[in-house]
Amino acid sequence: MSYEGLRVMGIDPGLTRCGLSVAQAGRGRAVVPVAVGVVRTPAGAELAERLLRLSDAVNEWMDDYRPDVVAIERVFERGNVSTVMNTAHAVGVLMLAAAQRGIPVHMYTPSEVKKAISGNGRADKKQMTVMITRILGLSEPPKPADAADALALAVCHCWRAPLLARTAEALSPQSTHPEGVRP
Amino acid sequence: MSYEGLRVMGIDPGLTRCGLSVAQAGRGRAVVPVAVGVVRTPAGAELAERLLRLSDAVNEWMDDYRPDVVAIERVFERGNVSTVMNTAHAVGVLMLAAAQRGIPVHMYTPSEVKKAISGNGRADKKQMTVMITRILGLSEPPKPADAADALALAVCHCWRAPLLARTAEALSPQSTHPEGVRP
Numbered sequence: 001m002s003y004e005g006l007r008v009m010g011i012d013p014g015l016t017r018c019g020l021s022v023a024q025a026g027r028g029r030a031v032v033p034v035a036v037g038v039v040r041t042p043a044g045a046e047l048a049e050r051l052l053r054l055s056d057a058v059n060e061w062m063d064d065y066r067p068d069v070v071a072i073e074r075v076f077e078r079g080n081v082s083t084v085m086n087t088a089h090a091v092g093v094l095m096l097a098a099a100q101r102g103i104p105v106h107m108y109t110p111s112e113v114k115k116a117i118s119g120n121g122r123a124d125k126k127q128m129t130v131m132i133t134r135i136l137g138l139s140e141p142p143k144p145a146d147a148a149d150a151l152a153l154a155v156c157h158c159w160r161a162p163l164l165a166r167t168a169e170a171l172s173p174q175s176t177h178p179e180g181v182r183p
Numbered sequence: 184m185s186y187e188g189l190r191v192m193g194i195d196p197g198l199t200r201c202g203l204s205v206a207q208a209g210r211g212r213a214v215v216p217v218a219v220g221v222v223r224t225p226a227g228a229e230l231a232e233r234l235l236r237l238s239d240a241v242n243e244w245m246d247d248y249r250p251d252v253v254a255i256e257r258v259f260e261r262g263n264v265s266t267v268m269n270t271a272h273a274v275g276v277l278m279l280a281a282a283q284r285g286i287p288v289h290m291y292t293p294s295e296v297k298k299a300i301s302g303n304g305r306a307d308k309k310q311m312t313v314m315i316t317r318i319l320g321l322s323e324p325p326k327p328a329d330a331a332d333a334l335a336l337a338v339c340h341c342w343r344a345p346l347l348a349r350t351a352e353a354l355s356p357q358s359t360h361p362e363g364v365r366p
Contacts, residue, residue: 047288052279055279088271089272089275092234093275095234096238099231099232100238105229
């Protein structure tokens with residue numbers, strides 16, 4: 001079974017800034033960047049209005065890039081309470097957009113992503129940017145800078161997908177189409 | 184300006200259980216119950232799938248009852264972390280459903296609701312059920328029992344709407360159509 005061509009949307013969730021990326025698995029561990037960007041919603045707007053804007057934006061990305069699978073960062077209770085809550089609300093609408101299209105969603109913790117990309121679960125932002133730039137064969141660091149995390153999530157899933165599928169297959173011998181794989 | 188006929192959807196958000204209600208403002212402080220229920224999603228299902236089911240259910244309620252405004256409980260970081268996060272994800276999709284229809288959303292803390300309904304911000308579940316049963320003129324406590332909070336939110340907004348409108352008007356003298364009021 002080949003994962004070549006698997007198209008992953010990586011999402012670094014947030015309401016003020018939400019990083020979006022699309023990357024496609026190539027041969028072996030090669031990953032080809034397709035798109036990267038940041039969606040912003042105005043801090044002064046009503047919460048419901050901000051969620052609507054974010055939802056519209058991610059739906060537009062899904063229309064444009066038709067990902068096979070979504071990889072999204074798992075939210076933790078760290079830092080400012082209202083920021084955490086806003087991010088959790090954002091995750092709700094982002095996951096809903098995927099579910100409405102039947103696109104499977106995988107969640108990764110920040111340390112899982114860091115470990116997959118750099119070998120170190122505590123890698124800092126600079127190390128991560130260097131690794132992502134190298135892995136994707138970019139001539140310079142990805143822009144906007146705060147979207148690098150979204151690319152890292154997509155790369156992480158491209159690399160984890162074969163392992164996840166083997167695990168799923170081992171757990172359920174009947175399964176022939178692990179989620180996130182084009183039949 | 185009269186609030187008679189204002190139709191409020193009260194939502195006690197949750198992913199495992201989400202309380203939904205619709206109530207309509209009558210004369211003075213009278214409030215007429217229209218509908219009450221609980222949406223459940225299976226704890227064993229994928230998070231994205233659960234959010235989709237909740238979204239479909241609340242959209243169906245909005246189609247059926249066409250509320251003018253939504254009153255939803257504000258989530259706090261209390262209790263089990265993953266329950267709080269799931270509730271926050273649920274709030275995201277619930278607010279999105281309202282925003283997609285242009286329905287204004289108001290958030291209330293549990294103690295604001297308790298104080299409005301019973302005069303006591305620390306009223307217990309039993310006291311709240313007794314008050315809601317009395318206010319809505321029901322012959323017995325609302326069923327399902329865990330939907331009483333959703334009704335309390337709707338009643339709370341029916342009573343707060345005139346005050347909110349006066350405050351909005353005082354802050355912006357040009358405003359003639361405070362949100363949540365049928366023109």
